[in-house]
Amino acid sequence: MIYTLTLNPSLDYIVELEQVTLGGLNRTKKETKLPGGKGINVSQVLKRLDITNKALGFIGGFTGDYLENYLKSLEINTDFVRVDGDTRINVKVKSDSETEINASGPNLTKENFEALKQKIHELTSEDILVLAGSIPSTMPTNTYEQLAEICNEKSIKFVVDAEGDLLKKVIPLQPFLIKPNHHELGDLFGTTLSTCEEVIPYGRELIKQGAQNVIVSLAGEGAVLINKDKAIIATVPKGEVKSSVGAGDSMVAGFLATYEKTKAIEEAFRFSVASGSATAFSIGLCTPEKIESLLPQVKLETKLF
Ligand SMILES: Nc1ncnc2c1ncn2[C@@H]1O[C@H](COP(=O)(O)OP(=O)(O)O)[C@@H](O)[C@H]1O
Numbered sequence: 001m002i003y004t005l006t007l008n009p010s011l012d013y014i015v016e017l018e019q020v021t022l023g024g025l026n027r028t029k030k031e032t033k034l035p036g037g038k039g040i041n042v043s044q045v046l047k048r049l050d051i052t053n054k055a056l057g058f059i060g061g062f063t064g065d066y067l068e069n070y071l072k073s074l075e076i077n078t079d080f081v082r083v084d085g086d087t088r089i090n091v092k093v094k095s096d097s098e099t100e101i102n103a104s105g106p107n108l109t110k111e112n113f114e115a116l117k118q119k120i121h122e123l124t125s126e127d128i129l130v131l132a133g134s135i136p137s138t139m140p141t142n143t144y145e146q147l148a149e150i151c152n153e154k155s156i157k158f159v160v161d162a163e164g165d166l167l168k169k170v171i172p173l174q175p176f177l178i179k180p181n182h183h184e185l186g187d188l189f190g191t192t193l194s195t196c197e198e199v200i201p202y203g204r205e206l207i208k209q210g211a212q213n214v215i216v217s218l219a220g221e222g223a224v225l226i227n228k229d230k231a232i233i234a235t236v237p238k239g240e241v242k243s244s245v246g247a248g249d250s251m252v253a254g255f256l257a258t259y260e261k262t263k264a265i266e267e268a269f270r271f272s273v274a275s276g277s278a279t280a281f282s283i284g285l286c287t288p289e290k291i292e293s294l295l296p297q298v299k300l301e302t303k304l305f
């Protein structure tokens with residue numbers, strides 16, 4: 001089964017307004033509350049694609065209750081560790097451009113982390129674990145490495161969607177898949193990347209360091225999958241971006257959903273890109289119908305190494 005792990009889930013509060021006046025009073029045109037956090041988004045998209053999965057992580061307080069009840073109402077399996085503080089609220093401001101304010105999250109104790117590790121120990125080699133998003137600031141910086149080590153001891157395939165040091169440190173532990181966007185990949189190497197061709201050598205470097213598959217998304221500019229044998233460049237569908245929140249998470253879910261069914265990397269990548277765009281073209285996450293309608297627009301070009 002696929003398990004998602006969201007150490008720092010959120011209630012995403014999306015406000016839409018014509019324009020933002022910094023330092024002044026702004027009134028919204030529309031607001032939406034949605035459960036968020038990268039693993040939780042992956043779980044929701046997997047469920048929409050009919051893939052049984054379970055959401056793990058930390059939740060707490062009234063926002064945590066909201067999140068758990070919301071996921072239960074969608075019939076998504078959950079097994080969260082309850083913590084004392086409130087699950088964070090992330091503010092997404094949508095006007096002529098998108099601005100995100102992600103909170104740092106509640107305080108966690110050693111006991112909370114031990115309880116979570118215990119749950120990971122129960123997974124088996126038949127399972128896939130998705131480690132996704134930031135970690136609360138009170139958690140050790142080697143948190144993902146510790147969890148990846150448990151995965152390796154138990155031959156559990158794991159996927160990482162995180163940025164900066166969290167991602168960098170876990171690559172030598174051979175994640176099955178990582179999904180940086182082009183900014184996150186550039187940051188890892190202290191450079192700026194803007195085209196599919198440009199990201200390939202950097203993706204190959206991450207393969208050399210241990211990652212098995214790297215998907216680099218470049219928003220509307222395309223996406224690239226790199227592994228030891230090849231790079232596959234994908235075009236992305238054209239359409240009106242309504243909110244790209246969760247687009248990256250949808251790519252991870254779309255990839256895993258197809259990979260679980262077919263074990264075919266190319267098909268999984270094509271579906272992944274269509275899933276990302278289907279979310280970008282929606283407020284909220286993609287639907288299977290929207291993904292299917294965009295699939296014909298995703299063209300792949302393979303370069304063998
Ligand atoms: N302007 C866009 N047009 C079409 N698809 C988009 C656009 N922006 C994002 N997407 C889709 O969402 C995916 C992830 O977007 P991106 O912004 O690169 O990732 P992240 O959400 O992780 O930062 C892209 O690969 C693409 O499929």
Ligand SMILES: O=P(O)(O)OC[C@H]1O[C@](O)(COP(=O)(O)O)[C@@H](O)[C@@H]1O
Pocket residue numbers: 008010012035036037038039041090102132133134135244245246247248249250
């Ligand atoms: O854990 P982080 O890095 O703060 O990110 C959390 C945010 O990421 C999201 O899961 C969206 O992620 P993407 O836009 O990268 O797909 C939001 O729902 C949430 O607010």
